[in-house]
Structures are given as structure tokens and as C-alpha cells.
Amino acid sequence: MSDAISNPPPAERHPSTLRAEIDGLIAQGAFDAAARRLSELWRRDPAAGTASFVTSRLDELRDKLALTNFQLAKFRFAILRSFTVEPIVPLLRAEAFAYGIDLEVHVGDFNTYVQDMLDGRSSLYRFAPNAVVLAVRADQAAPELWSDFADLSPEAARQAAERVVHGYEQWIGAFRKHSQAALIVHSLERPSSPSLGVLDGQSEAGQSGLIRQINRELRRIASEFHGVYVLDYDALVARHGSEHWHDERKWLTARLPIAADYLLQMAREWMRFIVPLSAPLSGRTAKVLVVDLDNTLWGGVIGEDGMAGIKVGPEYPGAPYQALQRALLDLSRKGILLAVCSKNNLDDAMEALEKHPGMLVRAKHFAALRINWTDKAQNLREIAQELNVGIDALAFLDDNPFEREQVRAALPEITVIDLPKNPLEYAAAVRNCAAFERLALSAEDQQRTEMYVAQKERAGAEQNFQSKEDFFRYLEQEAELEPVTDLTLARIAQLTQKTNQFNLTTRRYTETQIAEMAKQPDWRIFSIKVRDRFGDHGLVGVAITHDVGEQCEVDTFLLSCRVIGRTVESALLAHLAASAAERGRKRLEGWFLPTKKNAPARDFYEQHGFELRATNCEGSLWALDLTSCAPLCPDWIKLKVSDRD
Amino acid sequence: MTASTFEQVRNVASDIFRVPADKITAESSPETIESWDSMQHLNLVLAVEEKFGVQLEPEDIEQMKSVGAVAELVERLQSAARQ
Numbered sequence: 126m127s128d129a130i131s132n133p134p135p136a137e138r139h140p141s142t143l144r145a146e147i148d149g150l151i152a153q154g155a156f157d158a159a160a161r162r163l164s165e166l167w168r169r170d171p172a173a174g175t176a177s178f179v180t181s182r183l184d185e186l187r188d189k190l191a192l193t194n195f196q197l198a199k200f201r202f203a204i205l206r207s208f209t210v211e212p213i214v215p216l217l218r219a220e221a222f223a224y225g226i227d228l229e230v231h232v233g234d235f236n237t238y239v240q241d242m243l244d245g246r247s248s249l250y251r252f253a254p255n256a257v258v259l260a261v262r263a264d265q266a267a268p269e270l271w272s273d274f275a276d277l278s279p280e281a282a283r284q285a286a287e288r289v290v291h292g293y294e295q296w297i298g299a300f301r302k303h304s305q306a307a308l309i310v311h312s313l314e315r316p317s318s319p320s321l322g323v324l325d326g327q328s329e330a331g332q333s334g335l336i337r338q339i340n341r342e343l344r345r346i347a348s349e350f351h352g353v354y355v356l357d358y359d360a361l362v363a364r365h366g367s368e369h370w371h372d373e374r375k376w377l378t379a380r381l382p383i384a385a386d387y388l389l390q391m392a393r394e395w396m397r398f399i400v401p402l403s404a405p406l407s408g409r410t411a412k413v414l415v416v417d418l419d420n421t422l423w424g425g426v427i428g429e430d431g432m433a434g435i436k437v438g439p440e441y442p443g444a445p446y447q448a449l450q451r452a453l454l455d456l457s458r459k460g461i462l463l464a465v466c467s468k469n470n471l472d473d474a475m476e477a478l479e480k481h482p483g484m485l486v487r488a489k490h491f492a493a494l495r496i497n498w499t500d501k502a503q504n505l506r507e508i509a510q511e512l513n514v515g516i517d518a519l520a521f522l523d524d525n526p527f528e529r530e531q532v533r534a535a536l537p538e539i540t541v542i543d544l545p546k547n548p549l550e551y552a553a554a555v556r557n558c559a560a561f562e563r564l565a566l567s568a569e570d571q572q573r574t575e576m577y578v579a580q581k582e583r584a585g586a587e588q589n590f591q592s593k594e595d596f597f598r599y600l601e602q603e604a605e606l607e608p609v610t611d612l613t614l615a616r617i618a619q620l621t622q623k624t625n626q627f628n629l630t631t632r633r634y635t636e637t638q639i640a641e642m643a644k645q646p647d648w649r650i651f652s653i654k655v656r657d658r659f660g661d662h663g664l665v666g667v668a669i670t671h672d673v674g675e676q677c678e679v680d681t682f683l684l685s686c687r688v689i690g691r692t693v694e695s696a697l698l699a700h701l702a703a704s705a706a707e708r709g710r711k712r713l714e715g716w717f718l719p720t721k722k723n724a725p726a727r728d729f730y731e732q733h734g735f736e737l738r739a740t741n742c743e744g745s746l747w748a749l750d751l752t753s754c755a756p757l758c759p760d761w762i763k764l765k766v767s768d769r770d
Numbered sequence: 771m772t773a774s775t776f777e778q779v780r781n782v783a784s785d786i787f788r789v790p791a792d793k794i795t796a797e798s799s800p801e802t803i804e805s806w807d808s809m810q811h812l813n814l815v816l817a818v819e820e821k822f823g824v825q826l827e828p829e830d831i832e833q834m835k836s837v838g839a840v841a842e843l844v845e846r847l848q849s850a851a852r853q
Contacts, residue, residue, distance in 0.1 A: 172820055173813065173816050173817045173820050174781075174782055174785045174786070174817050174820070174821060175785075177785035177786050177788070177813070177817075178785050181785070181788045209812065211809040211812065211813065212812060212813050212816050215813070374825075374827075374828075378828045378831070379812050379815075381812065385816045385819055385820060388816075
């Protein structure tokens with residue numbers, strides 16, 4: 126508290142003052158300051174008028190920002206639709222901008238989505254989208270079931286539902302042939318007033334039942350293709366309430382079915398897909414959520430109110446804090462690490478974390494704790510360092526707007542969550558934050574917290590050994606190498622997208638691209654899993670090679686930061702070399718492409734006997750003569766190679 | 771039409787059509803503002819409803835043929851709501 130007073134963050138500005146300030150900053154040439162204010166303006170006033178202002182200034186700033194530190198990832202998004210979406214587009218672009226994404230949007234013509242998807246030369250494919258949403262409403266997708274249901278015999282209704290599913294299956298199949306872009310398919314909403322009234326609820330073969338069945342089939346179809354996802358439009362409408370969501374007047378006059386107040390919600394729902402989909406391009410994923418304690422994790426101040434005074438438990442006023450804690454545990458199950466950053470006496474806070482009967486999250490759920498009176502920005506830097514992630518991988522949750530603004534000002538790359546004033550709304554604010562969305566979960570994601578705890582024990586053990594080799598022998602590492610499979614595809618793509626440090630080329634791939642590569646005869650995709658006496662690291666390394674003539678080129682070679690410095694990279698390289706030699710290749714070649722973050726991998730090729738072949742402005746090319754050299758797997762790693770290749 | 775309503779409508783129109791506010795007069799219309807097409811017209815309708823808390827009927831929307839006409843419409847709807 127005293128910090129906030131002695132070191133005040135910028136005062137809240139009125140939106141109209143902010144607008145004038147932004148235009149002033151642009152005129153002065155302070156482009157990245159203007160961009161930060163622009164994103165502040167959107168957070169403060171996310172309305173239609175603001176969206177037009179934000180997007181027009183963004184269009185002005187785009188080229189100038191490229192020369193500053195302000196990072197914007199480009200993303201191309203196509204909307205195929207059966208209704209008016211134009212008023213949503215500026216809201217969507219402004220919302221994307223607040224996530225550091227420069228969204229270019231293509232809107233298809235009304236109801237031409239079938240032709241657009243089937244015709245490989247359509248404007249959709251010429252736009253070369255990164256992602257496409259198929260925003261089709263039930264009245265268009267299933268007109269017979271929607272408008273004329275009472276006319277249909279049960280058999281005819283069932284057939285109509287089958288035709289709808291068959292149609293989707295064909296269009297999606299054609300889409301996958303023509304494009305590697307992600308596809309987001311809206312599910313169909315159920316009618317709010319079914320044609321047969323309450324009778325409809327009595328049978329699975331009624332109007333609602335058949336639409337539910339179509340939705341189930343859409344999920345099945347999506348699961349059969351890589352990079353196809355369902356947006357549960359039916360649940361979205363239900364969440365906001367059909368009566369609120371719809372605007373019959375705008376629908377009949379302008380083909381706009383969604384009420385003005387909910388257009389932003391539609392844009393935000395799309396963002397929950399766009400944010401994780403754009404991670405491979407931006408290299409940004411929120412991996413750690415750092416939470417405050419007082420008035421965030423529990424109500425009240427532990428240092429003043431004590432164990433008996435703080436509010437957290439199943440009944441109000443403790444209930445909203447339990448609801449937030451449940452949301453945090455759900456994030457942790459998705460592989461997002463939790464950490465604490467709180468201004469408190471350590472003993473007070475730990476007592477509450479360990480012993481308060483109302484707490485659902487406990488000290489063991491946190492991968493890092495910073496409970497002290499130090500500046501939060503400094504603590505956040507330390508947490509990032511301890512967990513081996515970039516500052517931009519942190520998200521910050523704090524009830525105090527002053528702390529939030531200070532963190533934003535000191536560390537602009539952090540995702541700061543604006544908690545609403547009312548604790549009843551805390552859990553929803555966390556659950557609806559697009560930064561934590563994931564489109565696939567690997568086994569590693571689900572046990573990440575346990576792995577970090579084992580990592581702490583390893584770090585403790587390492588200090589007791591005289592030499593590194595003694596420590597490696599003590600670790601009893603076992604590595605398992607195998608070619609990519611359906612089970613490992615998601616994790617392999619995820620590692621190419623998230624790994625920044627031990628990554629020789631930092632090439633980002635989507636699942637679809639990896640699947641495509643795996644089909645090519647000249648390409649090899651390997652993964653390595655590692656376990657040791659402290660536990661299982663899971664799938665932590667990926668190597669992708671491409672045979673060209675006598676050469677085997679290393680396209681990608683990366684290791685998760687969890688196993689850096691454990692000689693796993695030598696084991697992986699030994700296998701690449703052996704496998705290339707077995708296929709008759711004479712040379713192994715690879716680039717090292719330096720980035721701001723991959724210094725840990727810089728000397729890898731040199732240390733493993735490669736010779737420098739060439740250097741250019743992007744990096745250096747290294748080669749190893751396989752006819753005279755064979756890199757060995759370190760004898761302290763037990764290597765098991767699965768030969769499904 | 772009062773100056774303040776006109777000014778507010780002009781600011782909304784300036785955002786939507788991406789034209790500097792000082793270039794917009796009461797007579798500005800789809801004929802004089804190039805970006806004022808049917809889709810931007812819809813965005814103008816939504817922005818006016820949001821800004822002034824009014825509900826525009828299809829007949830009202832047809833009357834929105836110039837920035838001045840929009841300001842007059844807003845005042846009429848606001849005074850009707852007060853009665």
C-alpha cells in the first residue's frame with residue numbers, strides 16, 4: 126500500500142482525454158507510447174465508437190511500429206457467414222490489438238460459404254488465411270429443421286439432420302484439401318421456442334434433439350481433422366440468454382441477429398480461438414498465472430484480519446473466493462503454472478495457504494512463491510527466471526488497480542488481467558480470459574505442476590555432487606526416442622510453438638503443418654521423452670530433418686527448458702546422425718538462427734564437432750561429415766529407440 | 771438541433787467514417803463522404819444507439835440521410851423518451 130502512495134502510477138484518464146493524447150503522441154512520433162495508450166483506451170472503453178478509433182489509429186501506426194519495440198503479430202482471419210458480421214469486425218480487430226495481434230479480416234459474401242470452401246480458387250483461399258470461422262446459423266444450415274419442422278415426418282426429420290451432417294463433412298473435407306488454415310465451426314443453436322412447444326422436450330427426435338445430434342456429429346467431424354475446432358454457439362447463446370442475445374428487429378431489417386450489446390461478446394468468443402491459434406506466430410503464450418493473496422485469493426488482509434478474519438469458504442462472503450480458486454485449479458490442470466506474488470509477512474501468508482480450512486489451492490499448487498515487501502515488478506522478474514520462462518509468459522492477477530498499473534508500466538510484455546471490482550465476478554474474469562485458452566492438451570500439460578516440484582528437488586540434489594558427470598549418473602536418465610505418432614503430434618507442434626531457449630532455428634509449426642510434413646518421405650520427425658529418478662519429464666525434445674541428396678538437413682532441433690544442461694541434446698543428436706547414416710546420407714547440416722532468447726543453444730553445433738560452413742545475416746550453417754564422425758550418446762543416458770519409423 | 775448534440779453525432783460519424791471531425795458539417799451525407807456505404811450506415815446506426823441510448827426503427831434509419839438529420843433524429847427520440 127505504502128508503495129502505491131509514494132510511487133503513484135499514471136492517474137486514470139477519461140477516454141476523450143486519452144484520444145487527444147494518442148493523437149498528440151502520434152504527431153510527436155512517439156509511436157510505441159501511442160500504441161500503449163491505444164490499448165489502454167480499448168480496455169477502458171470497449172465500445173463500437175472506440176473500436177473505429179482504435180482500428181483507424183492502428184492502420185496509421187502499423188508501419189511505424191515495426192521500427193519500435195512494440196510487438197504486433199500479424200494474423201489473417203476469414204469469416205464465412207450466413208449473417209451480417211461487419212459491425213463485429215472493428216470490435217474484433219480492436220480486441221485482437223489489445224492482445225498484441227494485428228488482425229487482417231476477410232469477410233465472405235452472404236451464404237456463399239459452400240462455394241467458397243469447395244472452390245480451390247475462391248477469394249477465401251486467395252486471402253491465404255491463418256484461420257477461418259464458419260459462422261453459419263441454424264436457419265441457414267438446417268432450414269428444414271429450423272422453419273418447417275412441424276411439416277416433417279419423424280423419418281424425414283432424421284434424414285434432414287443426416288443431410289446437414291453430410292454437407293458439413295464434405296465442405297470441411299474440401300477445405301482441408303485446399304488449405305492448412307485452422308477452421309472454427311459454429312455449432313447450431315437450438316430454437317428458443319420449438320415448434321411443438323413443451324412436447325419437443327420429450328423426445329430425442331424432436332427439433333432440439335436433432336439439432337443437438339447435429340452438434341455431436343460436428344464434434345466428431347472436427348476430431349477427425351487436424352486443426353478443425355467447434356465453437357459451441359449454442360452454449361454461447363445460452364450463457365448470455367437467448368432473449369438478450371438476439372435482436373429480432375435488427376435481424377429482420379439488417380440480417381444482424383445479435384443484439385448490439387452482445388457483438389463484443391461474439392468478438393471475444395472468436396478471440397478465445399484466435400489467441401491460442403496465433404501463438405505460433407507471436408511466440409507468446411501465457412504459461413504462468415501469478416496471483417496476489419489479500420482480497421484476491423481470499424477476502425480481507427491476512428496480516429490484519431488473521432486466520433479467523435479472512436473470507437474464503439463454501440458460504441458467502443467466502444464463496445466467490447473459492448470460485449476463483451476453483452478456476453485457478455482448472456487452469457493448473459490445463460498446464461498453466463500458478464505462482465504467488467504478494468506483499469505480506471511470509472509466516473502469516475503461509476499459515477493461511479497451508480492451514481485455512483476454506484482454501485482449495487494450497488502451497489503445493491504453486492510453482493513459485495514471492496511473499497515479501499519487495500516491488501512486484503522485481504518479484505515477477507524473479508519468478509520468470511526461477512521458472513525458466515520469458516517475462517511475456519507471465520499473467521498477473523491482482524485486485525489492486527494501482528499494482529496492476531505499476532506492473533503494466535514496468536513490464537509491458539506481461540498479460541495483466543483486469544479484475545472487476547466485485548469479487549462475485551472474479552472467477553468469470555479468469556475463466557473468460559483468452560490468454561489461457563488451449564486448443565489441445567498434452568499429457569505434459571496435465572502434470573506440469575508436479576514436474577516443476579520434482580525439478581526443485583533435482584536442483585537441490587545437484588548441489589551435493591563434485592562433478593557434473595557424477596550428478597548425471599546419479600540422475601539415472603532414461604530417454605525414449607520415437608517418430609511422430611498421432612498421440613505425440615499435438616505436443617510436438619506445441620513445443621515448436623513455445624520453445625524459445627534451446628531452439629536452434631525457432632521455426633513455429635501448427636499441428637496441421639507437422640502432420641503434413643510427416644507424410645513426406647524425405648522428412649523425419651523425432652520426439653524424445655525423458656525420465657529420471659525424480660520423475661517423468663514427458664516429451665521434451667523434437668528434431669525434424671529433411672533429406673536432400675547426400676545430405677540430411679536439420680530443420681528443427683529443440684529441447685524444453687526443463688532438461689537443458691542434462692546432455693539430452695547429445696543423445697538426440699546421436700540418434701539423428703545414426704539414423705541419417707543408416708539411410709546412406711553422408712553429411713548432417715543445420716543452421717543456427719540466433720534470436721533474442723536462444724543463446725543457450727548457440728554453441729551446440731560447435732561443441733558436437735560440427736564445422737562452420739557459412740555465415741549470413743540470419744545465422745550460421747554447420748556441417749558434420751557422417752562418414753568420419755559418429756556422435757555418441759552419453760553413457761549415463763539409457764537410450765531406447767522405438768523403430769516404428 | 772442543439773450544438774452539443776450535433777457535435778457528439780459529428781464525433782461518432784468521424785470515428786465510423788474515418789473523416790476528421792472538422793471536415794464534417796450538418797450537410798455531410800453519403801454523397802459527400804466516400805466511406806458512407808450501407809455497411810458503414812449500419813455501424814453508424816449501432817454507434818448512435820449505443821452513444822445516445824435510443825432505439826432506431828427502420829423508418830428512423832431511412833431518415834438518416836445526413837449528419838444533421840441524424841442529430842435531429844436523436845433529439846426527437848430523446849425528447850420523446852423524456853415525455
